Amino acid sequence: METLLTVSLPFFGLIFTGYGAGHFRLITANAHVGLNAFVIWFALPVMLFMKMSSAPVVEAFDPRFVAAYTGGGLITYGLVVFLSRLLFPRLSWGERGVQGMGAAFGNVGYMGLPIMIALFGDAAVLPAVLVIVFDHVVLIPLTTAIIEGTGGRHASVKAIFKRVLIGMARNPLIIATFAGLAWGFTGWSLPAPVDAFGNLLAAASAPCALFSLGLTLVGRPLSDGLEEVTLTTIGKLAIHPLVVWMLASLVLKLDPFLTAVAVIQASMPTAANVYILATTQNTYVERASTTILVTTVIATITVSAFMVLFTAY
Numbered sequence: 001m002e003t004l005l006t007v008s009l010p011f012f013g014l015i016f017t018g019y020g021a022g023h024f025r026l027i028t029a030n031a032h033v034g035l036n037a038f039v040i041w042f043a044l045p046v047m048l049f050m051k052m053s054s055a056p057v058v059e060a061f062d063p064r065f066v067a068a069y070t071g072g073g074l075i076t077y078g079l080v081v082f083l084s085r086l087l088f089p090r091l092s093w094g095e096r097g098v099q100g101m102g103a104a105f106g107n108v109g110y111m112g113l114p115i116m117i118a119l120f121g122d123a124a125v126l127p128a129v130l131v132i133v134f135d136h137v138v139l140i141p142l143t144t145a146i147i148e149g150t151g152g153r154h155a156s157v158k159a160i161f162k163r164v165l166i167g168m169a170r171n172p173l174i175i176a177t178f179a180g181l182a183w184g185f186t187g188w189s190l191p192a193p194v195d196a197f198g199n200l201l202a203a204a205s206a207p208c209a210l211f212s213l214g215l216t217l218v219g220r221p222l223s224d225g226l227e228e229v230t231l232t233t234i235g236k237l238a239i240h241p242l243v244v245w246m247l248a249s250l251v252l253k254l255d256p257f258l259t260a261v262a263v264i265q266a267s268m269p270t271a272a273n274v275y276i277l278a279t280t281q282n283t284y285v286e287r288a289s290t291t292i293l294v295t296t297v298i299a300t301i302t303v304s305a306f307m308v309l310f311t312a313y
Contacts, residue, residue, distance in 0.1 A: 007118045008304040011111075014207055015296070018214020032215045039209045044109065045176035047202035051117075051125040052180025053190070064252040065127050069262045070134050072244030073104040077139070080104075080235040088228055097146035098274065098284040099228065102291045103235030105139045106268030108132050109173055110213050114206035115303075116261060119311055127261045129177050136174060140164055140277065147281045213296075216272060220293040221286060232270070232291045237302045241267040260310035267306040269295035 021027045027035075077100035084096045091099075106112060108131045116124040141164045168174050183190075190198065244266040248259040270292050278288035 007115065008300075008307055011115055011118070011206075011210055012300045012304070014210035015111075015214040015217075016300075018211035019217050020214075021211075022215040022218035027215065032212070035208060035215070036212045039110070039205065039212050041172050043201055043205035043208055044113075045172040046198050047205040048113075048129065048173060048176040049180040049183070050195075050198045050202050051122060052129060052177055053183040054122070061126065061130075062254070062258060064254055065248070065258045065262060066130055066134060068248035068252050068254060068259075069131055069244055069266065070138055072240060072247050072262075072266060073135070073139065075243050075247075076235055076240040077101065077104040077142070079239065080231060083231060084228070087231065091228070092283075094147035094281065095284040095287075097143045098278050098281075098288055099232050100235075101139055101143040101277065102232040102270045102274045102288060102295075104240060105135050105271050105274055106236065106240070106266065107213070107271040107296075108135060108265050108268050109271070110209045112265045112268045114209060115307070116265065118206070119264070119307065120257070120261065123257070124261050127258060128265060131262075131265045132173060133177060135271075136168055136171065136273075140167070140273070143277060144281070147283050217293055217296060220289045222290060222293065225287050225290070228287055229290050229294055232287075233295050233298065236270050236291075236295050237267065237298055241306060263310055264303070264306050267299070267303050269299040269303070 022032060080103040081096045081100040084091060084099050088096075108128065112131070113125075113128050116128040141161060144164060189195070241263050245259065245263045248254040248262045254262070270288075272292060275285070275288045275292055278285045
């Protein structure tokens with residue numbers, strides 16, 4: 001109950017405060033763009049750099065954690081694509097690929113990372129960031145390959161991976177993660193003024209990211225095709241965390257702490273990256289947008305439940 005009152009309610013309260021501000025036009029669309037740019041280019045990258053530069057990478061890295069989370073995501077992805085083929089035969093393989101990504105690619109950056117730090121402190125930074133990196137490395141190339149390989153575009157594997165690598169190289173969260181790791185390996189401390197500046201900016205990351213997330217939900221359509229969205233929603237909020245828990249706890253025997261981080265991260269709602277990819281590829285755009293809205297609203301209950309269950313370790 002303490003977790004619900006001190007972490008879940010304040011965090012989701014920030015999201016819905018942002019939504020209310022946008023819905024009642026207290027903040028304009030231009031202001032939202034500026035806030036989102038501040039979060040993605042300044043606050044979150046600096047926070048990641050600060051945390052990763054002091055993370056005990058060698059001691060804390062556990063490949064079983066990566067296997068549990070990534071394996072759970074791929075299993076969920078494949079299961080949703082398979083069920084979509086049975087239930088919605090009219091969909092293209094590219095559209096099914098976006099469905100699968102929507103069920104496996106959670107909002108582990110904007111929402112998951114701040115929640116992990118609030119729940120478990122800095123010990124959760126490394127595994128939480130690994131989730132972000134591996135989602136980008138695995139799921140974005142996979143979905144891009146399905147869309148372009150089955151949609152008559154016949155893009156080469158080399159071209160697909162080149163495009164994905166360029167996108168990752170320009171992603172400020174990925175850049176900050178590896179920059180922080182590189183600085184940490186030097187063993188040097190940041191100069192006191194730089195450290196104070198970084199901590200001050202990093203402190204703005206969680207409230208601004210969650211408020212901005214709420215703003216992004218304004219105007220998203222509840223379009224037709226809710227049956228398809230329901231499948232993706234069940235995959236994201238129920239199947240994904242359940243499969244990750246089975247792999248982490250029953251198969252790979254992770255300790256309770258890493259199991260909790262993996263499962264709670266897996267329970268996060270669908271990330272905006274899914275909508276961005278769908279828009280870029282002009283595939284399943286409205287359903288992707290609806291999925292983000294529906295999973296985020298329902299996640300106020302489901303994520304809170306997983307937080308309460310897995311913080312008693």
